[in-house]
Every structure is written in structure tokens, then in C-alpha cells.
Amino acid sequence: MENNPVLRAEHLGIVFGGLKAVSDFDISIGENELVGLIGPNGAGKTTIFNLLTGVYQPTEGVIYLNGKSMAHKKPHQMVKEGIARTFQNIRLFKELTVLDNVKVAFNQGMKYSLLKAVFRTPSYWKEEAEIDRKARELLAVFKMEDMADSLAENLPYGQQRKLEIARALATNPKILLLDEPAAGMNPTETAELMETISTIRKNFNISILLIEHDMSLVMSICERIIVIDYGQIIAKGTPQQIAKNEKVIGAYLGA
Ligand SMILES: Nc1ncnc2c1ncn2[C@@H]1O[C@H](COP(=O)(O)OP(=O)(O)OP(=O)(O)O)[C@@H](O)[C@H]1O
Ligand SMILES: [Mg+2]
Structure with missing residues (x-):
């Protein structure tokens, strides 16, 4: 689809204590794309971020940033290659100024x-x-x-x-991974944040992969959505396609 994906991963997988937390995960994100990654609690979303940013080494699969293999790269090396992320549990230097x-x-x-x-x-x-x-x-x-x-x-x-x-953003990324950036925010703050995310994408000309629990929110700003359940992709498509997908509805009702 995209000629030069900023981020591409194929057949990514990781096993924790005999359990496949993520398996056969494929993703390709082009320049300036905003893609949503959704799925029920414990589906493996954060684990995918940890794989894509070098926190975990995959047991299977390959990751490329701007066409360059990220095999055996450490997180700080991957930051220099242009990937940045935020964490589900905020990580800041609390005793330092903003x-x-x-x-x-x-x-x-x-x-x-x-x-x-x-x-x-x-x-x-x-x-x-x-x-x-x-x-x-x-x-x-x-x-x-x-x-x-x-x-x-x-x-x-x-x-x-x-x-x-x-x-x-200060690390000058080509792609930004956001792990539930609106968690704990009230509806007004959330709406404002989504606005900011759209602005950032345009002004900084970056790609964004967004994990977010609120479906309507993801649907409103992402042009493409990937849905995972039990560590596997169960659906991919536009918000309209995802909204009426039987497997997706099943996964969310089941959870
Ligand atoms: N370091 C680890 N060791 C063992 N199991 C792990 C580890 N990290 C994650 N898991 C397991 O992998 C599965 C996926 O967890 P993950 O945190 O990726 O889910 P998630 O989709 O981000 O969930 P949530 O929506 O609650 O944030 C869970 O069963 C979790 O317990
Ligand atoms: Mg998570």
C-alpha cells in the first residue's frame, strides 16, 4: 500500500512462559499516517509497543524503521532511528520542572x-x-x-x-507510538487531546500509532484501525469497516 513505510513489522511474536502473548503480528505504517491499535484488556497492545520499540526482543519476526532492520537494537538506539513512544503509566522526571x-x-x-x-x-x-x-x-x-x-x-x-x-516529540521522531494517551482524562480534556494529536501529525509531519480504549474516539481520528484479541490480529480496516465487523463486536462484547 505504502511505497516506503516508516515502520514495517512482519510475523512478530513473543512468548511469555509458554504463552503466546503476541503472534503473527504484521503492520505497515506509511508517512504521516495515523493508525489505531485497539483490542480488549490484555489483548497484547502494550506488548506490541514494547516489541516495536526494542523493550522486548521478539521471539519471531522482523522490524524495519525507514527500511532499516531493527534486529537486536536497544530502545535508545531505536529512538535515534526515529521511533518515540509514551507509556500507559506516565513516565516523567517528577522532581524536575516541566x-x-x-x-x-x-x-x-x-x-x-x-x-x-x-x-x-x-x-x-x-x-x-x-x-x-x-x-x-x-x-x-x-x-x-x-x-x-x-x-x-x-x-x-x-x-x-x-x-x-x-x-x-523532542527526540525528533518519524513515528510516535501513544499508549492510551487519554487514560484518566475527562471528556473535555480527551477531545482537546485528540485535536492536539491531529495537529501534531500535520505540523510535525510524523506518523502515529495510537492505542486507545474509547472506540468512538479512535474511529473519529484514525483512517485505519488494527484490532487484536489474544495477541492476534482479528480485523483491519477503515473505522466504518471495523464498526460493523462481527469478530470485533464479538471480542468487545465478550470482554
Ligand atoms: N513481561 C511479561 N511477562 C509475562 N506476561 C506478560 C508480560 N507483559 C505482558 N504479559 C501478558 O501479555 C498479555 C498482554 O498484555 P498487554 O499488557 O500487552 O495487554 P494490553 O492489550 O496492553 O492490555 P490493557 O488494555 O489492559 O493495557 C497479558 O496476558 C499480560 O499478562
Ligand atoms: Mg496496555
């Missing part, structure tokens, strides 16, 4: 010389100023610039979720 949380993430994606940092050379300060400016710009995308100096742990939950996405 701004510093984003700046740390920028540094992850930088070819920073340790010597420069230790000796604080002029070029170090120039880069520092540049990172400060970019971090504030990124916070502005999320309308969080006023919170730059607050501690991350003091932010309301919905804002923490947005900060996590800002941090992921």
Missing part, C-alpha cells in the same frame, strides 16, 4: 559531546540556548508554556500526559 523534562528529552536526540558539556564551551552554551528555545516552542504547541517552571509532579494528570507526548 521545561527541564523536555530539555532532557532533546538532549537524548543530540550528538552532544560530553567534553563540551563538562567544560561548558561557548558552543555548549549556544546549544543550550537553542534547546531552551526549542523546548519552550514545543511546550507552546501543547499550550503549556506558562507551566514551564512548575514541577512535573505538581501538574494535573491531563497535563502530565501532554508533557509526556512533548518529551517524545
